[in-house]
Amino acid sequence: MPRFAIITREFTFEAAHHLPNHKGKCKRPHGHSYRLQISLRGPILNAPGQSEDGMVMDFDDLKHIVNTTIIDELSDSVPRGLDARPVEKGGLDHNNLNDLTGIRTTAENLVHWIWDALVAGGVPDELLYRIRLWETEKGCIEITHAEREEI
Numbered sequence: 537m538p539r540f541a542i543i544t545r546e547f548t549f550e551a552a553h554h555l556p557n558h559k560g561k562c563k564r565p566h567g568h569s570y571r572l573q574i575s576l577r578g579p580i581l582n583a584p585g586q587s588e589d590g591m592v593m594d595f596d597d598l599k600h601i602v603n604t605t606i607i608d609e610l611s612d613s614v615p616r617g618l619d620a621r622p623v624e625k626g627g628l629d630h631n632n633l634n635d636l637t638g639i640r641t642t643a644e645n646l647v648h649w650i651w652d653a654l655v656a657g658g659v660p661d662e663l664l665y666r667i668r669l670w671e672t673e674k675g676c677i678e679i680t681h682a683e684r685e686e687i
């Protein structure tokens with residue numbers, strides 16, 4: 537029987553957003569230094585002689601897929617919401633999240649959008665374990681498979 541492990545890689549990006557109709561200051565355009573944690577849970581590979589022997593996934597591979605799917609570039613496979621607008625280039629980093637994603641950019645909505653985007657970009661849904669996102673140092677949103685379930 538394989539043993540399992542949860543691996544977590546952290547990412548940061550700077551981005552602008554606003555929340556239309558928010559009762560407070562967040563309705564105005566402003567920026568955050570976002571902190572993002574992607575966690576995968578899966579079997580520890582038993583592949584003697586291979587690079588990934590003893591890993592769930594190589595951190596380098598996870599970094600590459602997250603950067604090229606959502607952070608530095610936006611993969612063409614990632615669905616964008618109805619309010620999406622053209623952005624000059626790039627992914628979440630140094631962009632306007634309202635225009636890039638086309639969704640209402642609460643942290644709650646963003647973590648579900650990120651989950652969908654990573655699956656669209658090739659991360660197996662069954663490997664994704666948890667996504668955590670900090671907009672500020674004081675507040676964090678997280679989802680796991682339990683929060684992905686529709687009632």
Ligand SMILES: Nc1nc2c(c(=O)[nH]1)N=C([C@H](O)[C@H](O)COP(=O)(O)OP(=O)(O)OP(=O)(O)O)CN2
Pocket residue numbers: 555562566641642643644671672675
């Ligand atoms: N549940 C949520 N609440 C809020 C969200 C959100 O995504 N989910 N977002 C915002 C705003 O985006 C805002 O930028 C963050 O607000 P806040 O926590 O108030 O951040 P501050 O650092 O500015 O808070 P201070 O109390 O002024 O330090 C709001 N709420």
Ligand SMILES: [Zn+2]
Pocket residue numbers: 553562566567568671
């Ligand atoms: Zn904000």
